[in-house]
Amino acid sequence: MNKLTIVGAGLVGSLLSLFLSKRGHKVEIYERRKDPRRLKNSEGRSINLALSERGWAALKKVGISEEVMESAIPMYRRVMHSIDGKLSFQNYGKNGQAIYSVSRGGLNKILIEKAESNPNIKINFNHKCISADIEAGSVTFDNGLREIEVNNDAVFGTDGAFSKIRMAFQRRDGFSYSQDYIDHGYKELNIPPDALGNFKMEKEALHIWPRGGYMLIALPNPDGSFTCTLFFPLKGELSFETLDSSFKARKFMNDIFPDALNLMEDFENQWESNPTSSLVIIKCKPWNVKGKSMLLGDASHAIVPFYGQGMNSGFEDCSVFDEILEKSENLNEAFESFSNTRKPDADAISDLAMHNFIEMRDHTGQPDFLLRKKIENRFSELYPDKWIPLYSQVTFSHIPYSKALATGKKQEKIMEKIMAMPDIEKTWNNAEVYESILKYLD
């Protein structure tokens, strides 16, 4: 049994505490924010996340998946909205497979509640980490009244993309680190329920308005509303910078996303008061200092949100680390092994997420993209052991991300050849198309 410090009671830190306590460790969590359960419902906007198989599996292991499922909304398909209001559809998986819209705040509260009811876990809110000695596993916090130093057997940095614990790693010789901002930022907007409290669009779907170069998406909330996110260039001719008034923003929305704008209320106020945020990619290694300190979740691998895998990969970090811990003699061995084996998967999902942005904004809704997916799905139905579409590998399986990325590249090359076959729009369902895929796979 060890006494362990976790910095950050976000999604990953609070889940990690449950895994560690199951292995008999005593855990102290320190969180900068106040207790989210004390916030009034009116504080903060409703923000949701897509939870998929890797995340669910981790929640199951700590026994909270059923509680989370009670308020989760399945999204079975993408609904693409073209500029003239036409809709096209694409199922995410087969036989009822879905990704789930869950409230970020609601999920965090469930995790915190579960952690706090565990006698081996203590959460200290309003404790901001201000420095750390990561070789010694000691951390200093400011709780608004004084500074306190906490010395336990080891410290886990789950304090997000701008991790204070990682900053201590950055001063160490041999630590590689990169931080990149992409050219796009985002702004959240809301579509409220109708007067009867009903959803104004198909409820059990993720809505996308792909516009080449940028896009709007919307995920459903249990109260009948949708949270929309506009991913848009931060600077340039058409950008958040140039849409510098709600008047200009309304005109733009009316030209480009007219059906979505029609469903919003109070657009001007939302545009002015909701922040424009940027998107950062963090990569680093190694994630541990011997058996004394380790980084997990966004602190070690922040990615862009376009595959809906940031939280899911952070939750999978916890499952993978737990399996390694079970087999290890001590923390040193477990930390080394986790940092070495998990890093290629974190790099792979980072690349996949960026790639999916291009696919979502430029290709979804295009006839050749939909045809390509149709052919892939058909082949996968015919030969399920030979072809799992890349999206399904990432979202509905536990295939390591690095393996999914490698297989996905191979599949892409094959599909390029198939899409170049003469009259493929007419012949796509012919046996020779599927025989060709089989041949290319050999």
Ligand SMILES: Cc1cc2nc3c(=O)[nH]c(=O)nc-3n(C[C@H](O)[C@H](O)[C@H](O)COP(=O)(O)OP(=O)(O)OC[C@H]3O[C@@H](n4cnc5c(N)ncnc54)[C@H](O)[C@@H]3O)c2cc1C
């Ligand atoms: C627009 C957007 C959409 C997204 N959509 C999805 C999605 O659909 N699906 C998905 O899987 N992922 C999604 N993500 C990614 C997901 O939000 C993150 O991967 C996830 O929140 C990471 O969890 P974390 O616990 O590692 O970090 P965080 O959630 O950032 O939590 C870090 C915690 O540490 C605390 N903290 C920070 N600094 C200190 C300090 N100095 N001292 C003490 N405490 C500190 C913070 O207050 C916070 O509670 C999205 C991200 C964005 C930006």
